[in-house]
Amino acid sequence: MITLRALTKRFRETTAVDGLTVDIAPGRVTGFLGPNGAGKSTTMRLVLGLDRPTAGQALIGGRPYRELRRPLHEIGALLDARALHPARSGRAHLSAIAASNGIPARRVDEVLATVGLDDRAAAKPARALSLGMGQRLGIAGALLGDPPVLMFDEPVNGLDPDGVRWIRQLSRSLAAEGRTVLISSHLMSEMQQTADWLVVLGQGRLIADAPTAQVIAGGGLAVRVRSPRPTGLAALADRLTAAGAVVEPGGTDELTVTGSTVERVGELAYELGVPLHELATHEASLERAFMALTADHVDYRAGAGGAAA
Amino acid sequence: MTTIRAEWTKLWTVRSTWWTMLAAVVLMAATAGQLAIYVANGNTNDDPGDDAGVVPVGAVLIDSLELVQYAVLALGLLMITSEFTTGTIRTTLQCTPSRARVLLAKAAVTAAVTFGLGLLLGGVGALVASPVLGEWGTAPPAGTFRDVVALAAYLALIGVLALGLGAVLRSAVLTLTVLLAVLMIVPLSLREPDITALHRIADAFPGEAGHHLLAGDGQPYPPAVGLLLLAGWAAVALLAGRAALRRRDA
Numbered sequence: 001m002i003t004l005r006a007l008t009k010r011f012r013e014t015t016a017v018d019g020l021t022v023d024i025a026p027g028r029v030t031g032f033l034g035p036n037g038a039g040k041s042t043t044m045r046l047v048l049g050l051d052r053p054t055a056g057q058a059l060i061g062g063r064p065y066r067e068l069r070r071p072l073h074e075i076g077a078l079l080d081a082r083a084l085h086p087a088r089s090g091r092a093h094l095s096a097i098a099a100s101n102g103i104p105a106r107r108v109d110e111v112l113a114t115v116g117l118d119d120r121a122a123a124k125p126a127r128a129l130s131l132g133m134g135q136r137l138g139i140a141g142a143l144l145g146d147p148p149v150l151m152f153d154e155p156v157n158g159l160d161p162d163g164v165r166w167i168r169q170l171s172r173s174l175a176a177e178g179r180t181v182l183i184s185s186h187l188m189s190e191m192q193q194t195a196d197w198l199v200v201l202g203q204g205r206l207i208a209d210a211p212t213a214q215v216i217a218g219g220g221l222a223v224r225v226r227s228p229r230p231t232g233l234a235a236l237a238d239r240l241t242a243a244g245a246v247v248e249p250g251g252t253d254e255l256t257v258t259g260s261t262v263e264r265v266g267e268l269a270y271e272l273g274v275p276l277h278e279l280a281t282h283e284a285s286l287e288r289a290f291m292a293l294t295a296d297h298v299d300y301r302a303g304a305g306g307a308a309a
Numbered sequence: 310m311t312t313i314r315a316e317w318t319k320l321w322t323v324r325s326t327w328w329t330m331l332a333a334v335v336l337m338a339a340t341a342g343q344l345a346i347y348v349a350n351g352n353t354n355d356d357p358g359d360d361a362g363v364v365p366v367g368a369v370l371i372d373s374l375e376l377v378q379y380a381v382l383a384l385g386l387l388m389i390t391s392e393f394t395t396g397t398i399r400t401t402l403q404c405t406p407s408r409a410r411v412l413l414a415k416a417a418v419t420a421a422v423t424f425g426l427g428l429l430l431g432g433v434g435a436l437v438a439s440p441v442l443g444e445w446g447t448a449p450p451a452g453t454f455r456d457v458v459a460l461a462a463y464l465a466l467i468g469v470l471a472l473g474l475g476a477v478l479r480s481a482v483l484t485l486t487v488l489l490a491v492l493m494i495v496p497l498s499l500r501e502p503d504i505t506a507l508h509r510i511a512d513a514f515p516g517e518a519g520h521h522l523l524a525g526d527g528q529p530y531p532p533a534v535g536l537l538l539l540a541g542w543a544a545v546a547l548l549a550g551r552a553a554l555r556r557r558d559a
Contacts, residue, residue, distance in 0.1 A: 049406050050399055051558040066406045077403060083396030085323055092322035093400075100315035100404035141400070 001026055001180055002047060002075075002149060006056035009042050009204075016042040018204035019056070024182050026148065029175045031195030031212065032184035033290070039204035040184040041079070044153050048077055060149055072101040072145030078152045081134035084126035090137045091122040097141050111140040116166070131158030139170070149180040156190055168194045188290055192216070200290065216289045221281050223257040223265050224250075232274030239268050253277075312405050312414035316388075320418055325387065330426055333380035334433055340373040341434035345441035352445050366448045367456030370434040371523045374460060377430060381464045382488055383481075384426070385419045385471035389550070390481040399559050408554035412476060412547055416469045423468035427461025456523070459532065463519045466539040467492070470515060473546025477553045492516035515542040 002024035009017040017039045024030050032040050045051040047058045049065035057064065060075045068074050084093060094108045112122050115136040121129070129137065135155055142150055152171075156164045167183075171194055175181045182199075185191050191198065191212070198215045200208040208215050227233045230252045237247045237255055245260035257265055262281045269276055320326050348369065351359040392398035405411050435457070439448055467488075475484045492515060499511035511517055512529055515538070521528075522535030 045399075045558070048399075048403055050402060052556070068406055071406055072404060079399060079403075080396060083399055085319075085391065085395045085397055087323045087325065088319070089322065092318065096315045096318040096322070097400065097404055099318050100311055100401075102311045 001061060002151070002182060003059040003062070004043070004047075004056070005059070007043065007046055007053055007058055008055040009039075009046055009051060010054045016204050017046065017053075020201075020204070020206055021056075022199055022206055022209050024180055024199070025197070026180040027175060027178050028196040029171045029181045029183060029194055030197045030199055031191035032182055032199050032201065033188060033191050033195075034184075034186065034201035034207075036186050038186075038201040040186075040201055041153055042204075043201070044077065044079060044151055044182075044184065047151065048075075048079070050079075070101045070145070072097070072103065072147060074145075074147055075149040075151060076142030076145060076147040077150070078135070078138035078142045078155060080153070081131060081138040081158075084129075084134065084137070086127035087125050089123050089125055090117060090129065090133075090140075093126065093137065094122075094141060094144065098144055101145055103144050107144055107146075111143045114143060115140040132160060132163050135159060135163070135167075139167075148178075149182075150174055151182045153184050154186070155183060156185065156187065164190070221258070221261075223260060223262050224278060224280050224282060225255045225257065225265055225269070225276060226253055226278035227269075227274050227276050228253060229274060232269075232272060235272050236265075236269055236274055239272065240265065312410050313417050315401075315404065316414045316418045320388065320422065323391075325391075326384070329380055329384050329387070333377055333384075333426060333430060336380055337373055337377045337430045337434045338437045340376050341369055341438040342441055344369045344372050345438040345446070348442060349445050361445070363445050363447055364442070365452055365456070366435050366438050366442060366446050367453050369438045369442070369446075370431055370456060370460060373434055374463070374523070378464065378467060378492075379485075379489075381423050381426060381468055382471045382485065384423060385468035386475035386481055386484045386488070388415050388419050388472050389475040390479060390484060393479040394481070402554075402559050409551050412473070412551050412554065415472055416543075416547055419468045419472050420465040424461045424465040427464040428457060430464075431457030431460050455525075459523050459525070462536065463522055463539065466536075466543045467515060467519065469543040470539075470546045473543065473548070473550040476550025477546075513538060515539055518542070 004020050004022050007017055007020040008015070020039075020043060032043070034040050042051060046053050047060065047065065060068070065071060065075075091108060091112070094111065095105065098105060098108055117133065117136055117140065121133055126134070126137075135158060139152065139155065142152070152167075155167050159167065171181050171183055175196070183191075183194065195212050198208060198210060198212050199206070200215065225233070225236065227236075233253070233255055237249065240247050240257055240260055243260065243264075246258045248256045250256055262279060266276075266279055269279070348361050348364055351361050389398075392401055401411055402408070405414075435448065435453060439446055471484065471488055474487060475481070478484045478487065496511040496514040496517050499507045512521075518535040518538035520535075521530060522532045522539065525532045
């Protein structure tokens, strides 16, 4: 269990994390979602006591990180897979970590096997490791102490599709063992497939804390309408907009409608005499839900525009 | 103890440690040999003005340190600055959140290794210098032993000083620059105007304290005071390093 209470971190003028209060519960994969610069990594660094919070608290199993005596038995984390001494081998890196927390040396072999690094790869100096192998090494380090809480920052970065699938399976099996698993990502499609629960961050603030399915549903069910008659579709779009629905045209022969129902759209089309080639509901994507969520945060949009410029 | 084992593992699993130690040994052999040649030449040439007479081999070792100490300082400061350069400091603090424990473990490893290296350097230097000095050198066992132990203690303490300073400054180049200033440039400049008060201040600097520890001349204070002063400098550097590690984001 990770507990954040009014956690705040300011760097000079910018507020990276702004009054974040949330619990990351055990037994499920929690996706920590937000665009780059939303404050995900800073939050993780605050949890690990690497940064000092400006205000508020981050607790692991009820205690701040800096008070943990053998922290690797409480929480394992992968922050930056490239933070390795270039000349030290992966195995030596893990041996030093193990030694620091009194973890027996045979655990090093066990976690190397778990993450799929063979003896040859583990003997290489870190500078010779690919980013993907570095990620695996970092995860091996996080697993060394067999901790009940795991935290990975952008673990799929630089991984090939096999690696991505591997992370997904590993996270799920760790959560199935009853552990707390927190995975950050700016890739919504990835989170949609991996996370049971989502904590969404925008500009350091909590935007959503809900089951993945619910966050996605928050984007509303979408209705797709296709018709060969553009004027008819335009008339349909006008009526729907007037009724408070959101209509996005998709080319000349297609509309995507949210905030209405498939029945209502069908009845309206019948009323207007518009011939339809398709009328179907489909689940909104996390992308759409995320847009809907952040649209309410005017600050966020302005900030995102500024950051991109 | 676990933190010390981790630091020990980290130190010996990078090649630069071995290279730095090898550099120190080679530097010692070369400098001790050269200084011994100067002594022998000074005594045998036609100019009586540079006759040094018979010198103890320990004196040659001590003079050699002026240069050799920088290789040993590098060992101490790299213990921490390399962690900031590579980002492994975050892993280290993740493993051991207590900044004091991390720094104490690093200090223990640094002191042990640089003390051992100091003994080795003393041995190597004596082996090279003695035959070169020949009839112009003496190596009384007790005196030489005392000189070698004092030399090792000096290197261990400035090694820890370099470590503490490195924790504050985070950059290897900056740390080495400050060390050069503190060990040599500042005390030399203070002596320049020849004012008693400034001499007293210069005497308190770590390089000078080391000099009085090694020379054992009792002027202006006995070697034991030199040792205490050095230990004080090392302790203050460690405290400053701990404060910096605690306060600043890693």
